[in-house]
Amino acid sequence: MAAFVLVEVDIHDPEKYEEYKKLTPESVKEFGGKFVIRGNPIHVLEGKWNHDRFVMLEFKDKETAEKWYYSEKYTKARKIRENAASANFFIVET
DSSP states (O other): OOEEEEEEEEESOHHHHHHHHHHHHHHHHHTTOEEEEESOOOOOSSSOOOOSEEEEEEESSHHHHHHHHHSHHHHHHHHHHHTTEEEEEEEEEO
């Protein structure tokens, strides 16, 4: 069952966040994942959107998504992001 990682991001240090963005794709690819949405403009139809960025990743299943998130390579990138932005991560299975 496919799993999507949904991420809401609020950036407070754009320069450091760019470092994070450079590291992340390789870590995602290593686990067979792919970016479905990566920072595309958000057009609100109803309600409010209060974040700077939205990202959606697709993995073959929840277990693989979790392995990616806790992997050594992504942990390195995540530590950079934690100093550059705040984020909410969610996994949704299809």
